[in-house]
Amino acid sequence: MLSGVSISAVRRVMDESLFSDPGLLYATRDMSGNRRAEFMAGRICAARSLRKMGVVAAFPLPGRNRQPVWPTGVLGSISHCSTTAVAVATAQSRYCALGVDVEPLIGPAIAQQIQRSICRDEELIGLERSVPGRKLALTLLFSAKEALFKALFPQVGGFKDFYAAEFFACEARSLVLRLTQDWNSQWLAGKKVKVRYAWRGEDVFSAVYLSRTGN
Ligand SMILES: CC(C)(COP(=O)(O)OP(=O)(O)OC[C@H]1O[C@@H](n2cnc3c(N)ncnc32)[C@H](O)[C@@H]1OP(=O)(O)O)[C@@H](O)C(=O)NCCC(=O)NCCS
Structure with missing residues (x-):
């Protein structure tokens, strides 16, 4: 639990x-x-x-x-x-990976500055089909990628930049990230990871939790 x-x-x-x-x-x-x-x-x-x-x-x-x-x-x-x-x-x-992130809504000026280091335009365009507006989409994607990084770090043991995973799909209250490269011998390119998220006011909370039974 x-x-x-x-x-x-x-x-x-x-x-x-x-x-x-x-x-x-x-x-x-x-x-x-x-x-x-x-x-x-x-x-x-x-x-x-x-x-x-x-x-x-x-x-x-x-x-x-x-x-x-x-x-x-x-x-x-x-x-x-x-x-x-x-x-x-x-x-x-019971769980093999756990990562959490809280991120305040990124303002337009900062969004413009950091967008290129966080994701490709296509990722944001894809996410914006389900999450309205660039600021919300970028904040969520940033937070989701950080939660993923923290969740896998104990197994991977090294730094991964924000292009090491990409937006793949949106589901109810969650999004799916796909690894774009091998993170280690177990976490290979193409692997998909669900990131749950919730907004509280202007903060987004993202969490990756992967149970050993796959639920
Ligand atoms: C490590 C990182 C994710 C922390 O995120 P942040 O937005 O700076 O700060 P947060 O408040 O969300 O998280 C900070 C906490 O994360 C934890 N943390 C730091 N490094 C960590 C690591 N390597 N693995 C797991 N948890 C880590 C720490 O508890 C830290 O708080 P503390 O320093 O007070 O103990 C971020 O600084 C970073 O280096 N990001 C680049 C790597 C990345 O996210 N890649 C994306 C891959 S798709």
């Missing part, structure tokens, strides 16, 4: 007492105030997700590639923006 937690209003959670955790203090020693607030909010969500699973553990610390290091047997993922943090966790015995 998935255990998911999100927190709104990142700055309010700054009052919580996790600031005495030595590992987190060390991990955040060089972070700016805003960055630290988001990081801590993500860790609070992570701890709550773990607790919901019945796992009592230290906060997941960042690994060498910035990925959160979860307790043995747990898969998890964290995302945050200036107002919201979210984390999900589950048992590795």
